[in-house]
Amino acid sequence: MMKPRLTIFDEPMLYTEGLSRLLTQSKIFSTIDICNSLETLSQHLKEEPPEMLVMSSNMLMLTEICKLVESIISQHKNTKIIVIGSSYDVIDMRKLFNKGIKGYLDKDCTYDEFLKSINVLLLNEIYICDHAKEKMMNFISSEQEKQSPHIKEPLTRREMEILKLICDGCSSKDISEKLFISINTVETHRKRILLKLNAKNSVGIVKYAIENHIID
Structure with missing residues (x-):
C-alpha cells in the first residue's frame, strides 16, 4: 500500500517544521508539505491534492474553516481533513463534521493522540479526541435531562x-x-x-x- 501524502496548514513556522520533522520520523507519510497561507494551500491543492490535510484554527475563523472544508471536499473527495480547533463547542464540532471533516482534535491534544487520529483516519474511520468526546457526552446527557420524562399520572x-x-x-x-x-x-x-x-x-x-x- 502506498504511503499517503500529508499537508499541514498552520503557523508559526517553528511549530509546523517541528511537527513535520517528528512525523517524518514516524515514516507514516511519503511526503509532508507545509502551507502557511491560503494562497499556498490553494495552489498546492490544485497541483498535488494530499490524502490527508491537517488544518489549524490559528489560520481562520470557524465560518471560514467551514467554507474552506466544503470547497476542498467538493473538489478533492479523497482528501481526509483533520481540524485542530481551539476548544470548539459541540455545535461547532458538529458543523465541521457535517461539512465533511474526518477528524477533530483540541489544541491541548498530545502528539500521541495526533498520531492515533491519523492511524484511525487511515482505516477510513472518523476520529474525535478524548477531550471533545467528553464534551459531547456531557452535552448529550444534559440534553436528555432537559427531556427527561415527568410522570403525569401514576401507572396502573x-x-x-x-x-x-x-x-x-x-x-x-x-x-x-x-x-x-x-x-x-x-x-x-x-x-x-x-x-x-x-x-x-x-x-x-x-x-x-x-x-x-x-x-x-
Whole structure:
C-alpha cells in the first residue's frame, strides 16, 4: 500500500517544521508539505491534492474553516481533513463534521493522540479526541435531562407489568403472548405509558424505570 501524502496548514513556522520533522520520523507519510497561507494551500491543492490535510484554527475563523472544508471536499473527495480547533463547542464540532471533516482534535491534544487520529483516519474511520468526546457526552446527557420524562399520572398495575417487559427487551408480540392479551391491547398500553411518562420511545421508558429504581 502506498504511503499517503500529508499537508499541514498552520503557523508559526517553528511549530509546523517541528511537527513535520517528528512525523517524518514516524515514516507514516511519503511526503509532508507545509502551507502557511491560503494562497499556498490553494495552489498546492490544485497541483498535488494530499490524502490527508491537517488544518489549524490559528489560520481562520470557524465560518471560514467551514467554507474552506466544503470547497476542498467538493473538489478533492479523497482528501481526509483533520481540524485542530481551539476548544470548539459541540455545535461547532458538529458543523465541521457535517461539512465533511474526518477528524477533530483540541489544541491541548498530545502528539500521541495526533498520531492515533491519523492511524484511525487511515482505516477510513472518523476520529474525535478524548477531550471533545467528553464534551459531547456531557452535552448529550444534559440534553436528555432537559427531556427527561415527568410522570403525569401514576401507572396502573398492568401498565407497570408491561413497562417491566419493555425494559426486558420484549416486543409487543412477546408481551401479548406472556400476558395472554392481544397485540392491540399491548399497543394501547404502550401508548398510554409513553403518554403518562412523557417519553418519546422505549429508551425513554427504560430511562424512567432506571431513574425510579423500577429496574436495576
